[in-house]
Amino acid sequence: QHNLVSNYTFSNFVEGKSNQLALAAANQVSENPGGAYNPLFLYGGVGLGKTHLMHAVGNALKINKPDARIVYLHSERFVADMVKALQLNAIADFKRYYRSVDALLIDDIQFFAKKDRSQEEFFHTFNALLEGGQQMILTCDRYPKEIDGLEERLKSRFGWGLTVAVEPPDLETRVAILMNKASQARLDLPPDAAFFIAQRIRSNVRELEGALKRVIASANFTRRPIDVDLVKESLKDLLALQDKQVSLDNIQRTVAEYYKIKVADLNSRRRNRSVARPRQVAMALAKELTNYSLPEIGDAFGGRDHTTVLHACRKIRELRETSSDIHEDYKNLLRLLTT
Ligand code: ADP
Ligand code: MG
Known part of the structure; x- marks a missing residue:
């Protein structure tokens, strides 16, 4: 066995x-x-x-x-x-x-x-x-x-x-995975529909599979061919839920990419400056851009205490006034995340 x-x-x-x-x-x-x-x-x-x-x-x-x-x-x-x-x-x-x-x-x-x-x-x-x-x-x-x-x-x-x-898949890979799953299920998934799903579901492959299953179910149920409209309809609830979740995830990815470190580093215990500073920036952005509480943000960053998040927010606020690098980074990241 x-x-x-x-x-x-x-x-x-x-x-x-x-x-x-x-x-x-x-x-x-x-x-x-x-x-x-x-x-x-x-x-x-x-x-x-x-x-x-x-x-x-x-x-x-x-x-x-x-x-x-x-x-x-x-x-x-x-x-x-x-x-x-x-x-x-x-x-x-x-x-x-x-x-x-x-x-x-x-x-x-x-x-x-x-x-x-x-x-x-x-x-x-x-x-x-x-x-x-x-x-x-x-x-x-x-x-x-x-x-x-x-x-x-x-x-x-x-x-x-x-x-x-093993890192989270990029957009291209997410599309490829969806196309692959669809062809395994002998299903006609138009590329624009796959692209739409892949753009909106960014967390992991399991979620992608779940989304595709929903789409397939509603195509079978309504006897409609799969297209972007059907995808939007069938994922409406999921995406509404997801939007709240994606933001923290999105912040972590964007910050990690910006500083050329790994998302895993942000959630790690590592304390060297090259990781700790981006982590603080990401926490401050999370506080500014989402409705999550300090404990929730702490959780999302490798199970940290809310006081750590609070400290990060204060530290970054202070640094934005004293360090032009941090000021610049923070401004760039805000722009990347909100446009
Ligand atoms: P993990 O063990 O990392 O939590 P799993 O191996 O259980 O993830 O993967 C979750 C689902 O996503 C599985 O159904 C798996 O087959 C699928 N999956 C993950 N990565 C890929 C990939 N690169 N190509 C195809 N399917 C994948
Ligand atoms: Mg596993």
Whole structure:
């Protein structure tokens, strides 16, 4: 029992700038498991294709070697199985099982945070697999060093292989993904309709898929062909909801792009000036341009306290008067975000 999702394959995965590195790495791993990149560590926000890519590797490994034991599981499942094994006095079996696999794919390892006993078990499993040359692929919603409540030795070990970010897709890739999903569903999606959806749904691929499903449902229901009007109608509620959400997301992306850093950096714990200043600018813009409260803004920036946001707003207000660089940056960003 391997739990691989059969249609999460490489051929169903649309390549774009945002996932190019992760895709290339995943491809390498599928060709040379246990070789160059062990573990392969993919990180990034929700709905960006991490799980898909990890299954794609698993599926490819299965094709090359049908009797390979590929085990995919969510980290919560690993924890639950371990707890059960402990209760049943079967921890030796648990260990043997995980150490006997050809490849172990563990999803969303942020759930290991603060689970000390599980981390301990996983640490030993990890070492055993690495030594045995068995491939591991791990995913996480953030950069490993930034998982609070994860042991240092695990964090450092995760970096022994290759760590790659999966970024949110750009507009072009979003359009390509929609066209790809439509053609898989044997559906006629006019490019202008795809473009409209891709322009409005910017957060992640899962949301894009959800939007497309709505459009398809209403096309079936009304027996109308898909065009921009139908798209607008069927996504009306979703977009109204989205508009409130997009703004913070939009601010983060625009600021990240402006300062040539990653959105993940804005939400990270990193404190060096090159990241901390843009983060403060983004928080100040969020306060100025949205109706979100300070705690909500803090949440959106990697779960920070509202006092941090307040401090950022004050700091930026002050800097806009004393530093012409910040003044200029802030003005430019306001313009980018409001026109
Ligand atoms: P994550 O694990 O990063 O949260 P998933 O792998 O679950 O994201 O992806 C969410 C959905 O989007 C899945 O249905 C997946 O197939 C799809 N998806 C993500 N990226 C792509 C891509 N580049 N091409 C095609 N489908 C994608
Ligand atoms: Mg996932």
